[in-house]
Amino acid sequence: MVVGDDRRTGFSRRRQYGVLFSYVVAIGGAAAGGMLLLLSTLNPPLFSAIRMTVADMTTPVASLTSGAGQLLLAGPRAVGTYFAVHAENAQLKREVAATRGLLTRARTINYDNRRLRALLRVRDRSPAAVVSARVVSSTAGSTRRFGLLNAGRLSGVRPGMPVRGPDGLIGRVVETGLNAARVLLLVDPDSIVPVRRTRDGVPAIVAGRGDGAVDIRSVDDLGMRFTVGDLFVTSGTGGLYAPGIPVARAVATGRDTVIGRTVARPDTFDFALVERPFLPLPSSSPAPPPVPPPTNPSSAR
Known part of the structure; x- marks a missing residue:
């Protein structure tokens, strides 16, 4: 015959003490809250003094807790920042490379334009x-x-x-x-x-x-x-x-x-x-037409 597992509250003293302690804390918290509410209504200066005293006592603990939380979050944040900066740096490098190519072409075009303008001025002066x-x-x-x-x-x-x-x-x-x-x-x-x-x-x-x-x-x-x-x-x-x-x-x-x-x-x-040459060579003069030989009168007869 198997004995069933008794899960009732009274089965363990430790559990009884835990339940009792939770009740005491809840009742004490409610009482303290009621007293503070009543005090804030009847004597606001005293309530303010108590509140600041509690704040002075809890501020170091809160600061330590906040610092620990920031320290714990700093690692993931640093890793995320590294990858974000790395990606942004790579993007900036690509943009710089593209801009450098455009700048080089612009400088080349500007140089060619200056040379062409100078040559055009020479051409305008050259007959x-x-x-x-x-x-x-x-x-x-x-x-x-x-x-x-x-x-x-x-x-x-x-x-x-x-x-x-x-x-x-x-x-x-x-x-x-x-x-x-x-x-x-x-x-x-x-x-x-x-x-x-x-x-x-x-x-x-x-x-x-x-x-x-x-x-x-x-x-x-x-x-x-x-x-x-x-x-x-x-x-x-x-x-x-x-x-x-x-x-x-x-x-x-x-x-x-x-x-x-x-x-x-x-x-x-x-x-x-x-x-064109400054002084072109003169063209050769045409050769004179050939002179026909004189005819012999005796042969004509």
Whole structure:
């Protein structure tokens, strides 16, 4: 026979004491609440003093409890903040990368616009302009220095025509195709340009070296003194280049021959203006018609 489990309250003294204690606490709490309510009505100053005393006693405990709660919440909050900041940082990096690309393109467009405006001003002043073209490539790995234009015979470009950029002289056309032209650059060893110094008009010669620089040579038998910064422009001698186009600057001091740098730097070649020769070669005069041989009167009989 199985004895049933007796779950009544009186079965355990511990449970009896617990129930009794809960009753005592409930009755005491109700009594205290009633006394405080009555006190707040009959003597508000005393009730206020008691309330502040209790507050002074419980404030440290409440502060400690609040600090412990904040400390417990700080860990999850820090983890959440880390992931949020990490995601925001990644988003900002993507935006910066996109903005950097846009900024680079904007700077490139701005640079091209400045160069084109400068070239247009040159074209407006040049009565011999043939066509504006882009320098699509240039050689830099050998002693021979050429550039390639994206304009040729269909645009009126012919061998021997001068080529200049927004900054100064670039060279001359040596070969042409239908839509392309080959330009001999000033730094090529075969390039020779008659020039004059701007500050006193003394003539000189600018010859290419093949290494990115040029030689500025004196044409005076007495010798010529060069100083750093001397600017040389085309003189018009020879009839190919119009006078006054910037060509080179001296980068050393010396006599007879010094090293110079072209005003139009090869690393900035982008847009170019092809011009007609300053003094075109005169066309050859037509040959006189042949004179018929004189007829013999005796043979006519």
